[in-house]
Amino acid sequence: MSSQSQPNLRIPGPVPLPDDVLELAGSQMINHRGPQYAGMLDRMTANLKTVMMTANDVYFITSSGTGAMETAVVNTISPGDRVLSIIIGAFGERFAEIADAYGADVTRLVFDLGQAADLDRVREAIRGISDLRAVVFTHNESSTGVSNPLEDLCMVIHEESDALILVDAVSSAGGVPISVDAWGIDVVATASQKSWISPPGISMVTFSEKAWEAHSRSTSPKYYLDIEQYRMYLELGQPPFTPCLPAMYTLEVALQSMVDEGIENIFARHHEIAQHTRDGAKALGLELLPDPQFASNTVTAIRLPEDIDGKAFLANVSKNYNVILGGGQKSLVGKIFRVGHMGWVEKSHIDEALKAAEETLKSMTS
Numbered sequence: 001m002s003s004q005s006q007p008n009l010r011i012p013g014p015v016p017l018p019d020d021v022l023e024l025a026g027s028q029m030i031n032h033r034g035p036q037y038a039g040m041l042d043r044m045t046a047n048l049k050t051v052m053m054t055a056n057d058v059y060f061i062t063s064s065g066t067g068a069m070e071t072a073v074v075n076t077i078s079p080g081d082r083v084l085s086i087i088i089g090a091f092g093e094r095f096a097e098i099a100d101a102y103g104a105d106v107t108r109l110v111f112d113l114g115q116a117a118d119l120d121r122v123r124e125a126i127r128g129i130s131d132l133r134a135v136v137f138t139h140n141e142s143s144t145g146v147s148n149p150l151e152d153l154c155m156v157i158h159e160e161s162d163a164l165i166l167v168d169a170v171s172s173a174g175g176v177p178i179s180v181d182a183w184g185i186d187v188v189a190t191a192s193q194k195s196w197i198s199p200p201g202i203s204m205v206t207f208s209e210k211a212w213e214a215h216s217r218s219t220s221p222k223y224y225l226d227i228e229q230y231r232m233y234l235e236l237g238q239p240p241f242t243p244c245l246p247a248m249y250t251l252e253v254a255l256q257s258m259v260d261e262g263i264e265n266i267f268a269r270h271h272e273i274a275q276h277t278r279d280g281a282k283a284l285g286l287e288l289l290p291d292p293q294f295a296s297n298t299v300t301a302i303r304l305p306e307d308i309d310g311k312a313f314l315a316n317v318s319k320n321y322n323v324i325l326g327g328g329q330k331s332l333v334g335k336i337f338r339v340g341h342m343g344w345v346e347k348s349h350i351d352e353a354l355k356a357a358e359e360t361l362k363s364m365t366s
């Protein structure tokens with residue numbers, strides 16, 4: 001993967017694809033209203049339910065992850081509904097902005113970058129909002145490399161309210177356990193280009209019974225993302241709209257192999273490679289951004305030494321080592337770099353990326 005033609009792509013998605021997956025993505029188109037597609041959709045739906053640990057409905061949408069977040073909002077929230085938005089980074093703010101855009105009455109609970117949501121503050125915030133309709137938040141904040149304690153957050157929300165729980169798991173689902181039914185999550189949003197070892201183009205959502213009740217009351221405008229269309233068409237073995245077939249082909253294989261390998265093994269693999277990355281970065285004398293207790297298993301955010309020009313660092317790593325690292329976002333631009341380790345990733349990919357970072361830092365300080 002480190003040959004000149006194939007950079008070591010270590011951003012937190014899109015993830016690199018192994019050759020057999022790339023070949024599959026290049027397969028001929030099929031009739032998305034024919035029996036072959038129906039069989040594929042049926043198998044994929046069953047396997048996605050297994051990975052997401054849910055007996056509820058799941059749907060495939062032709063969009064990136066943000067489309068799945070918007071799907072969560074437009075189908076369950078109405079203008080004026082009170083929404084608590086827990087924000088630990090850039091993607092949490094995006095979820096709040098989507099709810100704002102549809103006229104929800106959004107309260108933002110913001111935590112310092114590198115921190116996870118504090119359960120007591122979440123509890124307090126919920127107690128302060130009457131008629132709370134929904135709590136929306138990011139599971140794995142890719143911009144800071146922090147994973148929120150999802151199960152505990154769900155428990156607190158259930159203890160304190162009847163609010164819907166809408167979760168952006170774009171960069172965690174498929175790599176990190178999410179027990180959708182056991183934890184009582186109403187909508188989980190994820191996307192093909194992350195742990196699912198597929199090209200961008202397909203997002204996926206889970207949808208609980210409580211979310212369906214909310215759907216029947218929701219007056220938010222919707223058409224392309226109206227989940228009712230996906231439900232009706234699923235019964236026909238079809239998508240409501242023309243799907244991103246290359247991503248569907250590879251997702252079918254990814255989902256089957258995840259179920260065959262066993263999801264516990266996949267989660268353990270992600271934990272192990274994340275630990276390897278964190279240990280490797282620390283061995284270089286670098287500091288991690290996240291609170292260690294909540295460090296992500298799919299992306300590691302590493303602080304850059306203060307005297308280093310972050311933009312030049314990323315460019316040098318790319319030019320001299322053919323390794324593409326993630327930069328910081330918003331206020332973290334130039335202050336951190338990020339190493340993605342979700343989906344198809346081996347220790348050698350991480351070692352190569354860290355070596356490139358080490359050599360580059362050395363060359364920039366000497």
Ligand SMILES: Cc1ncc(COP(=O)(O)O)c(C=O)c1O
Pocket residue numbers: 012013064065066067091138140141142143168169170171191
């Ligand atoms: C946590 C998280 N949420 C949402 C998104 C947005 O997904 P997309 O760019 O696929 O719309 C991303 C993408 O990186 C993400 O990491």
